[in-house]
Amino acid sequence: MTDQPHLDEEALAELQDVMEDEFDVLIQTYISDSSDRLATLKTTLEAGDMEGFSRCAHSFKGSSINIGVPRLGALCRDAELAGKSGDLAQAGALVARIEEEFRVIQARLETLLVQSG
């Protein structure tokens, strides 16, 4: 389930190529959006708003896949499914793992910024 790599190096290389000097803006935008989404996942879960939880997980999944962080994308997908099935315990566990994974990739992505910057 989480045997995916933290970063899809190939996808990120292509993004760097495509985005040119806007790559840094993209990464910063993603990190900032993702922090917001992580917060939303927590508040919706606490409020028992599983629909909002699912939607947020879905969007989080999409942008994560696009940016080239497949493991986080997979965790978000699991969270979306847990939210849909109303499995609160599973959802809670996944939020914790998402937060943990996010910290990992955030650090790794920021190294890319340093590299390219």
Add this chain to the structure above:
Amino acid sequence: MRSTEPPSGSLFPGSSVLEQPLSGTPALRILIADDSDSDRLILKKLLSREGHEVLEARDGLQAVERFREARPQLVLLDVMMPRLDGMEAAREIKALAGETLVPVIFLTSLSDADALAQCLESGGDDFLSKPYNRVIIRAKINAFNRMRMMHQTLSEQRDLIHEHNRTLLEEQNVAKRVFDNVAHTGCLDAPNIRYHASPLSIFNGDVLFACPRPAGGMQILIGDFTGHGLPAAIGAMPVAEIFYGMTSKGFGCEDVLREINQKLKRILPTGMFCCAALIQADFHHNQLRVWNGGLPDGFLVRRNGKRIALPSTHLPLGVLEPAQFSSAVDVIQTEPGDILLMMTDGVLEAENAAGEFYGERRLLKSLERVATGLHPFDAVMAGAIGFIESGPEQDDLTLLSLEMVGGAQLADVAGHQLQSALQGPENWRCEYVISDHTLAHFSPLPLLLHICMEVPGLRRRSGEVYTLLSELYTNALEHGVLALPSDWKNSPEGFGRYYAEKERRLNDVSGHRIRFTLEHRQTGFGGELRVSCEDTGPGFDFRRYLAGDERKPRYAGRGLTLLRQLSHSLTFHKQGNHVEIVYHWRFSEGSGELPRG
């Protein structure tokens, strides 16, 4: 002023979308809507790099708003968006786009088939999965742009076709109004005529005209031009003009036929002609003169049910040179109640659903029902319509029936000739002399009538004027110049002998002439027409006639009585070979009305 500047602009103005390259996609205006900032950033960059102009929206409502403002050519929508989701936005955008094809592609990380299918059902045209792949994005945009342009070309061509069709119909309507003025139906509404013709039959090349003759009776032309549409209709114009113009001036069917044939031969392209029949009906003498050139057999159905076929014995009008053309007619003696039936090809070629033609055999079968008391017109109409049933719609079916009536029964047939608004000549005098063999083959009556018809006050009385002129002329020619005894006409054998002798004597007329002097002047009450007719014949004892001696009644006696009734005064001069009449007409005797005898 003529410009010396070369024309500006492209050498190939108005190049259509078809001429744009289909492969390399031109720059498009593309709307992307996604609530994820990073995803939007990536997509925007991908599209900008391809040269497209990119508009952005953060949610569905904003997407619809941006679409309304900027009319992008392609829309990429995230499925899950706040406020208005992608599917709802797609529906609104499609509604706003109307007839224009604006491809909507959903951006999605959905993975289950049902959800993807739902995207397309909501009006989306395709979807694009995350993570974005620039090769696939480029290919899809190219494909949808081709589809968009093809749709645009189709729409433009469809609009063009609609426009052409609308213009064509409008032109046909204008043309029809012109035709209706020139090629009006004349006296087809006379009580002894029945006909069937499509209101737009003129565009199928069918013509049907009827016109009263100034001396009584009428002339009918039924015809069928080769071809369809406007070209076929164009030939109808001169035919109508000649037919109505000449018939109302008193020309007989032979003259009208010659004139029409000559005109059509000159103006129609080779291979185009007019199958036609011309019918001249004389109700006084109950006589029909029929010329059939190329139409199906006509039929005279006698009151007793007997049927005479009137087959085509000539080539159609507009085929032969004037020198080869024959205007010989069949002369048929009729009785009141006899009915003449004429039709165009369309009747015989009426087609049923199985593609079979009504045909002559079925037509004759239908006519047999006349024996049960059915009117021949109804018999054929019922037969043909019953045969067609659910066959293709047929609008080139023209059928006419003319019932022979007693002379007095048809006094009211009014022509629909337009009167000239121009003031005609008031005071004039003219002399016209014809002599020798011209007497044998030329009738001066139409010409003389034409001169009189220049006077508006006389135009309304063309019947009376024509009668006056023709009685004077017949008298001068037959009893004056040819010295034919009118009492021959009292017996059937004598009648034949009279005309045979007339023919013979006409052929060697020599040293004779007939002089007409016409004089018109305006008077306080209207006008006065004096007609003097003088011949070189021996004359006759008019004193005995004037004294009322009816012991030797002459056929021409009827003519003299008519002359006396119609004219203000009738005077004989010399030995009776010079007759002068004075004819008065008055203002405001119910203008437009035809005179009564």
